[in-house]
Amino acid sequence: MTLLVCTGAVVGATVLTRSSHITDDLVGRLMPARSEAYQLQAGLVNQETGVRGYALTGDESFLAPYQEGLQTQQRSADQIRELLDGRPDLVDDLDALEASAQDWRSSFAEPLLADPAGDAIVADQALYDRGKELFDQVRAGFDQQNRHLTDVVGEAQEQLGDMRTIRNAVFTALAVVLVLAAGVFAVLVRVAVTRPLARLADTSRLVAQGDFDRRVDAGRGPADIRSLATDIEGMRQRIVAELGVVRERQSQLEEQARQLDAQAEELRRSNADLEQFAYVASHDLQEPLRKVASFCQLLEKRYGDALDDRGRQYIDFAVDGARRMQTLINDLLTFSRVGRVTDSFERIELDRTLDKAAANLAVVIEDTGARIERPNRLPEIDGDPTLLVMLWQNLLGNAVKFAEPGIEPLVVVTAQRSDDMWQICVQDNGIGVSEEFSEKIFVIFQRLHAREAYAGTGIGLALCKKIVEYHGGTIALDSSYDGGARFCFTLPALTDPDARSTDTVDNIGETHT
Numbered sequence: 150m151t152l153l154v155c156t157g158a159v160v161g162a163t164v165l166t167r168s169s170h171i172t173d174d175l176v177g178r179l180m181p182a183r184s185e186a187y188q189l190q191a192g193l194v195n196q197e198t199g200v201r202g203y204a205l206t207g208d209e210s211f212l213a214p215y216q217e218g219l220q221t222q223q224r225s226a227d228q229i230r231e232l233l234d235g236r237p238d239l240v241d242d243l244d245a246l247e248a249s250a251q252d253w254r255s256s257f258a259e260p261l262l263a264d265p266a267g268d269a270i271v272a273d274q275a276l277y278d279r280g281k282e283l284f285d286q287v288r289a290g291f292d293q294q295n296r297h298l299t300d301v302v303g304e305a306q307e308q309l310g311d312m313r314t315i316r317n318a319v320f321t322a323l324a325v326v327l328v329l330a331a332g333v334f335a336v337l338v339r340v341a342v343t344r345p346l347a348r349l350a351d352t353s354r355l356v357a358q359g360d361f362d363r364r365v366d367a368g369r370g371p372a373d374i375r376s377l378a379t380d381i382e383g384m385r386q387r388i389v390a391e392l393g394v395v396r397e398r399q400s401q402l403e404e405q406a407r408q409l410d411a412q413a414e415e416l417r418r419s420n421a422d423l424e425q426f427a428y429v430a431s432h433d434l435q436e437p438l439r440k441v442a443s444f445c446q447l448l449e450k451r452y453g454d455a456l457d458d459r460g461r462q463y464i465d466f467a468v469d470g471a472r473r474m475q476t477l478i479n480d481l482l483t484f485s486r487v488g489r490v491t492d493s494f495e496r497i498e499l500d501r502t503l504d505k506a507a508a509n510l511a512v513v514i515e516d517t518g519a520r521i522e523r524p525n526r527l528p529e530i531d532g533d534p535t536l537l538v539m540l541w542q543n544l545l546g547n548a549v550k551f552a553e554p555g556i557e558p559l560v561v562v563t564a565q566r567s568d569d570m571w572q573i574c575v576q577d578n579g580i581g582v583s584e585e586f587s588e589k590i591f592v593i594f595q596r597l598h599a600r601e602a603y604a605g606t607g608i609g610l611a612l613c614k615k616i617v618e619y620h621g622g623t624i625a626l627d628s629s630y631d632g633g634a635r636f637c638f639t640l641p642a643l644t645d646p647d648a649r650s651t652d653t654v655d656n657i658g659e660t661h662t
Contacts, residue, residue: 192221246290499527506541519558548577576635
């Protein structure tokens with residue numbers, strides 16, 4: 150096929166090149182040369198007409214055609230020489246014509262023009278006849294030049310017609326050969342490629358439908374197809390081997406799933422028992438503690454006069470310990486109930502939960518003179534209102550509780566959207582937290598200060614972490630902030646386009662005191 154295409158391309162290019170060369174020679178040289186020959190001859194006729202008119206009338210206006218004829222002759226002769234470069238036979242005709250014209254001008258036209266009246270030339274009939282004879286030779290040169298140019302143009306046209314016939318014959322032969330070759334190739338492809346591929350496809354389709362024991366074989370066919378069949382057979386064997394392993398592992402996974410289901414059921418029962426135990430334990434533990442505190446207070450009231458200062462101090466220690474134990478039990482119970490016994494999620498405005506938390510802390514805020522700066526509008530999210538109020542209350546309470554002595558507490562709340570999450574930060578101007586304790590503060594019952602300095606059970610930030618993670622977010626201490634403490638937590642943004650939340654919120658502070 151490559152040889153056929155190359156041969157056809159060479160033959161076609163040769164034919165087209167030869168045809169193009171003849172066409173260019175005819176259209177670009179011979180035809181324009183013949184046209185210029187007509188212009189040259191017209192210029193010579195104009196010269197002869199002008200001279201005769203001047204000789205008969207003596208009117209110098211007849212000299213204008215003579216001068217124009219000279220210019221036309223010179224211009225056309227130059228063009229003909231340029232166009233017929235390489236054709237000496239045709240150039241010779243031009244030279245002979247120009248020589249005859251020059252003889253006519255030197256023997257008749259120029260002497261006539263040299264005589265102002267032209268009477269001597271006209272009176273000399275022999276010279277006049279000589280001029281007519283010379284111009285007849287010029288006319289003979291016309292005829293010879295036109296005849297030769299016409300012959301050359303005719304030959305070029307005949308050659309062009311022959312080349313067109315040859316071109317059509319060559320291209321027709323190439324088209325016939327290509328059609329025959331395409332038919333032969335189609336038969337060869339069907340026998341040598343299509344049928345083996347069809348057998349290979351049928352076998353592969355059966356394997357794909359689940360008949361993994363069927364051997365893949367292309368039978369007779371090209372080496373590439375046999376190699377492909379070998380690779381597919383190797384793949385089938387590998388699939389069969391892997392399938393056996395997968396089935397074995399699937400059996401193991403099914404067994405493990407049954408065991409996990411049994412364990413999950415056991416865990417549900419255990420969690421229910423633990424939850425019940427937490428309620429009972431909290432009630433049963435608080436009752437003795439209340440009795441201890443009450444009877445210690447009665448003991449102090451009844452026998453206070455008999456007790457010294459150390460005795461009354463011991464009673465105060467017992468009462469304080471019982472009350473702190475009650476607080477720890479209540480906080481631990483609250484921590485364990487996050488995400489299990491709270492209300493279901495609902496669409497809620499964070500402004501509402503923040504307002505409620507601030508109202509719960511109104512007494513502390515008023516006593517400390519704290520100021521809370523917050524955006525004019527916080528976003529709307531899906532969440533548990535009760536838990537979010539607890540989150541705000543713990544963060545605001547810590548910001549007010551751990552204030553710098555002698556400085557009015559300032560709490561700043563900001564909100565900013567990042568992708569599909571809202572990042573909300575609560576910062577204060579308090580004593581702050583060292584970076585080394587940034588993880589420890591979120592562990593339950595972990596305290597960084599003595600109980601005498603700051604009250605509390607050490608469960609607040611652990612509860613905040615559990616609430617935020619229950620809502621699908623994270624909370625962390627911003628260690629880069631050194632003006633106090635800054636806690637940032639994230640909450641998922643609403644995907645509902647009708648939601649009130651936007652990509653940004655107005656963080657111009659609204660101050661609450």
